[in-house]
Structure formats: C-alpha cells, structure tokens
Amino acid sequence: MSQPSLASTANRTRRDNPAPVVCLDADNTLWDTDGVFAAAQLRLLANVIGAIGVDTAEEDRLAYVREIDQELASRHHLGLRYPARLLIAALCHRLLGDDPSLAARKTWNDPSAVPLAKEVIEGIEKQYLADLRETPALLSGVHTGLERLHHADATLVLVTEGGRDRVENLLLANKIDKYIDRVIDAPKRKELFLRLRRLFGANVLVYMIGDQVTRDIQPAAEAGLRTIHIQGKFRPIWEVGAAALTAREAKTFEDAANAILAGD
Ligand SMILES: [Mg+2]
Known part of the structure; x- marks a missing residue:
C-alpha cells in the first residue's frame, strides 16, 4: 500500500x-477484533482454572472474564491495554470467591499475591498474547x-x-x-x-x-x-x-x- x-x-x-x-x-x-479477544480471553480463563484447580466460573464465561477485564481497564492508565498478568491475577481472586470489584482491587494493591508460580503465570500470559495475534x-x-x-x-x-x-x-x-x-x-x-x-x-x-x-x-x-x-x-x-x-x-x-x- x-x-x-x-x-x-x-x-x-x-x-x-x-x-x-x-x-x-x-x-x-x-x-x-472482538472475536479474537473473546477466544483469547476464554482460553486464558480455562488456563487459569486449570492452573488453580478451582472452577467457580459462571455459565457465561466470556461475560465472567469481561466483568473483571472492565474493572481492571477502568482503573489502569493504559485502559484495555493493561498487562495480561493483571487479568490472570484478578481471575484467580475471582475464582477463589471475591466479587469482581474486590478481585480487581486486590490485584491493584499487589499483582503478585496469587497462588500461582511465576512461570505458570508467564506461560498463560504468553499463550494469551499469541492468541491475540490471530488475524x-x-x-x-x-x-x-x-x-x-x-x-x-x-x-x-x-x-x-x-x-x-x-x-x-x-x-x-x-x-x-x-x-x-x-x-x-x-x-x-x-x-x-x-x-x-x-x-x-x-x-x-x-x-x-x-x-x-x-x-x-x-x-x-x-x-x-x-x-x-x-x-x-x-x-x-x-x-x-x-x-x-x-x-x-x-x-x-x-x-x-x-x-x-x-x-x-
Ligand atoms: Mg472500533
């Protein structure tokens, strides 16, 4: 062009x-673009559930991820481009019983306070970023x-x-x-x-x-x-x-x- x-x-x-x-x-x-995000977010949720061994996600899994996603985006100076590890951390809190707002606040206060090894988080994040590169x-x-x-x-x-x-x-x-x-x-x-x-x-x-x-x-x-x-x-x-x-x-x-x- x-x-x-x-x-x-x-x-x-x-x-x-x-x-x-x-x-x-x-x-x-x-x-x-929304379809690419949806597929990537659903796989990220599945990977987080697999990693922590707890599945309390609601039936509409995309809405479940996006509720957290919007909580984080509305607090972060990069908006929807905030780092994916924050979404992984917030989903851990959410799956373990916190409501979306508390899960986002906990993540905000200490992004590393999650029951997952650093390498596991990095692996899920890497897969997510690869999924987002789909056309x-x-x-x-x-x-x-x-x-x-x-x-x-x-x-x-x-x-x-x-x-x-x-x-x-x-x-x-x-x-x-x-x-x-x-x-x-x-x-x-x-x-x-x-x-x-x-x-x-x-x-x-x-x-x-x-x-x-x-x-x-x-x-x-x-x-x-x-x-x-x-x-x-x-x-x-x-x-x-x-x-x-x-x-x-x-x-x-x-x-x-x-x-x-x-x-x-
Ligand atoms: Mg547009």
Whole structure:
C-alpha cells in the first residue's frame, strides 16, 4: 500500500471527482477484533482454572472474564491495554470467591499475591498474547461495501489508534489493502477530523464510519463530518449509555456504504 501525502490525496480528490471521502475505523468496524479477544480471553480463563484447580466460573464465561477485564481497564492508565498478568491475577481472586470489584482491587494493591508460580503465570500470559495475534476475520458486508465505495471513486481513509504497522498487516491479510487510499494513525480527536475536512475542501462530503460513539462518532460529528455508526458486539465501559445522536445507524458495513452512495 503506497502512502501518498495527505495533501496529494486531497488534491487528487478535488481535481478528478466530487466523490466523497470516507473515513473508517478499523477494529470492530472492518474486522472482528472482538472475536479474537473473546477466544483469547476464554482460553486464558480455562488456563487459569486449570492452573488453580478451582472452577467457580459462571455459565457465561466470556461475560465472567469481561466483568473483571472492565474493572481492571477502568482503573489502569493504559485502559484495555493493561498487562495480561493483571487479568490472570484478578481471575484467580475471582475464582477463589471475591466479587469482581474486590478481585480487581486486590490485584491493584499487589499483582503478585496469587497462588500461582511465576512461570505458570508467564506461560498463560504468553499463550494469551499469541492468541491475540490471530488475524481477525472481516465483518459482514465489509468486503462488498469497500469494493462499492472504491468503484464509486470514494477516497477511503482508515483512521486508527491501533498502530499503523498492525493495521496495514491486517489490511493485507484480509486482502482489502487495495481499497484503502491512506492509513492515518493518530488520536481520534475533533482536531484531526477538522484537519481532514480542510484538506479535502468544503465541496467534498466527508464521512466517518465507526463502532464507538465516544471515539469515532462524537469527535467526527463535532468537526462537521457526516457520521455512520455500526453497533459492534463489544461495548467497552466508557461506551455504555453513550448514544450516537448525531449519527445515522447502519446494521452492517454494506448498509453504511450503500447509504453513502445514495448520498444520505
Ligand atoms: Mg472500533
């Protein structure tokens, strides 16, 4: 995937056609990052249960892990990127009878106070990190939607906070790199979207498609972009209760693409 300068991408758009610019979120909008996390979290839970020999986990095992996961993420400065050994430790406390909040607090106070050997924790952590490197599958309608937008000469700009190299590798692995004109790795703030609008010019419609209201939709809408929200399966704690009042709702990426091509 070539990376022309943002200005040259903008000039090409203005000169050749009035087709829209479509900014895209990547994780849980184009591909099922949530599914990769779910599989990794379920295996991590199974490995912790196997290691401590106690299985008190509730029937919905994914919800059981995620309750702890959200407790930790909401307390850690790295959010959902907190170290996996904290999740292992907190699950030990939880399986041994503590409620999610106490399990997270105990972990926070002393991450090493768990009845597992250091090597066992490292082994479970290593497996978890390997599982997270699996390539997430494309979500429903993404390939068709991208193809349609591309053939309608829309300029497709992927906006991510998930690291350029990782995202470019996933575009290649899912064979959709040919549709993406640019990848921008930057915090999704209003200023970024204002800059994009200025670059592409006032006569070009700029859209943003994403799954998170607070990260994808609100800052883009504040900058004057047209926004399309696709609700993902995973709602992080900061998204609960957030409503995309400014956004059109689409069920799938294909629906979102069709709405753009219809000029909505
Ligand atoms: Mg996302």
